Amino acid sequence: SSELTTAEADWKKVNYYNVYKDIADLLEDEDYDDGSYGPVFVRLAWHASGTYSKKDRTGGSTGGTIRFHPEANYGANAGLHVARERLEPLKKKYPHISYADLYTLAGVVAIQELGGPVVPWRPGRPDAITAAAVAATPDGRLPDAAQGADHVRDIFYRMGFNDQEIVALEGAHALGRCHTDRSGFDGPWNASPTAFTNFLFTELLDNTWVPKKWDGPFQYVDKATGQFMMLPADIAFKTDPKFRQYVEQYAKDQDLFFADFSKAFVKLLELGVQFPEDAPVYQFKPLE
Numbered sequence: 001s002s003e004l005t006t007a008e009a010d011w012k013k014v015n016y017y018n019v020y021k022d023i024a025d026l027l028e029d030e031d032y033d034d035g036s037y038g039p040v041f042v043r044l045a046w047h048a049s050g051t052y053s054k055k056d057r058t059g060g061s062t063g064g065t066i067r068f069h070p071e072a073n074y075g076a077n078a079g080l081h082v083a084r085e086r087l088e089p090l091k092k093k094y095p096h097i098s099y100a101d102l103y104t105l106a107g108v109v110a111i112q113e114l115g116g117p118v119v120p121w122r123p124g125r126p127d128a129i130t131a132a133a134v135a136a137t138p139d140g141r142l143p144d145a146a147q148g149a150d151h152v153r154d155i156f157y158r159m160g161f162n163d164q165e166i167v168a169l170e171g172a173h174a175l176g177r178c179h180t181d182r183s184g185f186d187g188p189w190n191a192s193p194t195a196f197t198n199f200l201f202t203e204l205l206d207n208t209w210v211p212k213k214w215d216g217p218f219q220y221v222d223k224a225t226g227q228f229m230m231l232p233a234d235i236a237f238k239t240d241p242k243f244r245q246y247v248e249q250y251a252k253d254q255d256l257f258f259a260d261f262s263k264a265f266v267k268l269l270e271l272g273v274q275f276p277e278d279a280p281v282y283q284f285k286p287l288e
């Protein structure tokens with residue numbers, strides 16, 4: 001709609017190859033988490049997009065609404081200001097890029113530069129310019145990690161995904177970690193949280209997952225070392241037979257996982273977006 005335009009954003013005036021390179025340069029920082037902002041960039045791109053509902057066609061990355069109250073302050077989005085602040089200098093450097101494009105592109109750059117598949121990406125998402133112009137999507141559209149398969153299906157079916165796509169997307173939990181001061185949960189899913197791999201699936205199947213003994217929210221740790229974690233929602237992918245068949249396929253076949261993840265992630269980042277007809281699809285080459 002016409003509210004979702006900005007005086008500044010003009011997608012045709014941006015050199016996205018340069019933005020890609022500059023985002024890539026922001027990934028590494030030995031003082032942050034496991035040494036990379038990549039995981040939190042992927043989470044930002046996903047939370048910006050995952051509010052979509054196919055029923056009323058509201059939500060999604062369009063508008064860049066995740067930067068405004070109330071969406072920015074929804075519990076599910078705790079900690080994502082870290083990613084937005086890291087990217088802010090690029091909005092200054094490239095004033096014509098929309099926040100909606102910048103946040104989604106950051107997810108693509110992170111996936112690719114951390115060793116994942118090429119993810120085709122299109123520019124042209126308009127921004128909402130003021131919080132007042134935003135018809136905020138209600139809280140509760142993103143998944144609750146404390147729940148199981150039924151809830152996960154409710155959330156992702158609302159976006160228009162099927163079981164196979166849901167499992168593929170969940171594979172992003174090979175990256176990064178949980179933070180007690182963000183979600184309340186704690187720890188990484190595996191030993192290489194800054195590499196995009198199929199390890200979510202191999203770890204799910206290869207380990208025995210036991211309840212973590214602590215005062216925090218209910219979650220699992222691997223029985224052997226206690227170093228790695230699974231959310232209750234992650235464990236649902238092992239226990240639900242329909243999800244599990246894809247977990248087994250992706251654990252065996254990283255190429256299949258990469259191909260399916262790329263397709264599902266493209267779909268996620270484009271939910272509810274009406275692109276300009278002449279917006280090209282970029283397939284950026286990984287820099288490394």
Ligand code: CCH
Pocket residue numbers: 039040042043046079143144145146152169170172173175176177178179180182183184185231233
């Ligand atoms: Fe996720 N995720 N996610 N997730 N997520 C968390 C962290 C990451 C759920 C819950 C959580 C996806 C699906 C789900 C990432 C990508 C994706 C955290 C910890 C919780 C809780 C946040 C914190 O404390 O920092 C649940 C529930 C679901 C589905 O049911 C999907 C889909 C994607 C992307 C395709 C990434 C990456 C992280 C790591 C972030 C970081 O900062 O390291």
